[in-house]
Amino acid sequence: MSTKSLIEKRLNVARGAFGITIGLCALVTISLFGANMDAANFPGSNIKLDIWPAGPKKGQNTAVLDGYLLENRTCSNVVHPDNLKPLALCMTTVKDQEQDKMWTSGWVSAMECDRTVDTGHCAPFSAWGALSIFGMMTFGFLAIQTLLFTAHTGVALSDGAVSLKAAKELYADKAKRAILVLVIIWGILGFGLFVLAALSWQSMCDKIDTGLGRIVDTSGPDAPLAASRPACSTLGCESSFLYFFLTYALSIVWSTIPLLLVWFGVLDSA
Numbered sequence: 565m566s567t568k569s570l571i572e573k574r575l576n577v578a579r580g581a582f583g584i585t586i587g588l589c590a591l592v593t594i595s596l597f598g599a600n601m602d603a604a605n606f607p608g609s610n611i612k613l614d615i616w617p618a619g620p621k622k623g624q625n626t627a628v629l630d631g632y633l634l635e636n637r638t639c640s641n642v643v644h645p646d647n648l649k650p651l652a653l654c655m656t657t658v659k660d661q662e663q664d665k666m667w668t669s670g671w672v673s674a675m676e677c678d679r680t681v682d683t684g685h686c687a688p689f690s691a692w693g694a695l696s697i698f699g700m701m702t703f704g705f706l707a708i709q710t711l712l713f714t715a716h717t718g719v720a721l722s723d724g725a726v727s728l729k730a731a732k733e734l735y736a737d738k739a740k741r742a743i744l745v746l747v748i749i750w751g752i753l754g755f756g757l758f759v760l761a762a763l764s765w766q767s768m769c770d771k772i773d774t775g776l777g778r779i780v781d782t783s784g785p786d787a788p789l790a791a792s793r794p795a796c797s798t799l800g801c802e803s804s805f806l807y808f809f810l811t812y813a814l815s816i817v818w819s820t821i822p823l824l825l826v827w828f829g830v831l832d833s834a
Contacts, residue, residue: 576829583824587817591810598809605641606805607673607775610654612637613802630683630780631797642777642794679777681792687778691770691797699765703815707758710819714751718744750821757815767800768808774801 602609614626614635626633639654677686684690721740722730734740770778780795796802 573829576827580824580828583820583827587820587824591813591817594809594813595806598805598807601805601809605654606772607641608771608773608801609775609805610641611771611774611796611802613796613799625799628780628782628795630681631778631795632799632801633780633782634774634794634796641775673776675776679779681779681781683778683780683797687773687776689769689773689776691766691773693769693773696766696769699769700762703758703762703765706815706819707755707762710751710754710758713822714747717747750818754815754818757811757818761811761815763800764803764808764811767798767803768805770797771801771803771805771808773797 612635614633616622616624616626637654641654675686679686684692687693689695718734721744722734734744774794774796778794778796779792782793782795
């Protein structure tokens with residue numbers, strides 16, 4: 565019996581160690597994927613939102629009816645059909661600095677239809693398109709699932725009883741109380757991470773959509789220029805792909821912590 569118990573403990577440690585290793589590998593892999601998208605100037609990279617230079621709105625993002633305008637820059641990551649000559653490339657490796665480097669070679673991502681001020685036309689990555697909505701729904705349901713898991717654990721610790729008396733008995737048991745506190749903390753942070761991931765997914769779709777030529781009509785009364793200009797739909801489009809992918813990885817890895825405890829054998833003995 566003692567030999568079997570020792571083997572089980574060693575297997576639990578091995579399962580837990582490999583589980584942590586898998587989580588770390590997933591974090592690094594997904595984060596590198598996003599960082600490499602930034603480095604490769606994937607559509608939407610180097611986006612910088614415009615701000616009001618003066619007046620009562622000084623320092624605020626330049627908002628229009630359909631989103632937020634991009635800053636006018638001397639460099640560009642966009643090639644228009646009427647301007648196919650080499651352009652100065654906005655660099656990803658030098659922060660807040662534009663280098664006089666010409667486009668060299670590589671695959672050009674472009675839509676087969678003309679983009680117009682109708683932001684829903686020719687926009688598969690639209691912030692309010694099917695891809696964005698279903699991605700947000702997925703992370704949203706995962707957030708709800710996290711709360712349900714937290715509630716279920718609390719009920720299970722009280723042996724299925726939901727009453728003031730059961731809560732007092734649960735609080736009196738130090739071991740169960742400690743587990744419940746940890747589960748509640750895990751649930752709150754997990755819920756927040758999944759909500760953040762849902763918003764990041766929408767912003768990522770918007771970032772790609774803007775990189776593929778999203779434009780808006782700036783002829784309104786508050787618009788700085790009476791012309792069509794590139795614009796994001798969300799403020800989050802300015803974030804890097806590294807940030808987006810990191811939020812996805814963190815939320816998923818965080819949600820697997822209960823599995824790690826099972827693999828280590830901690831929950832088996834609780």
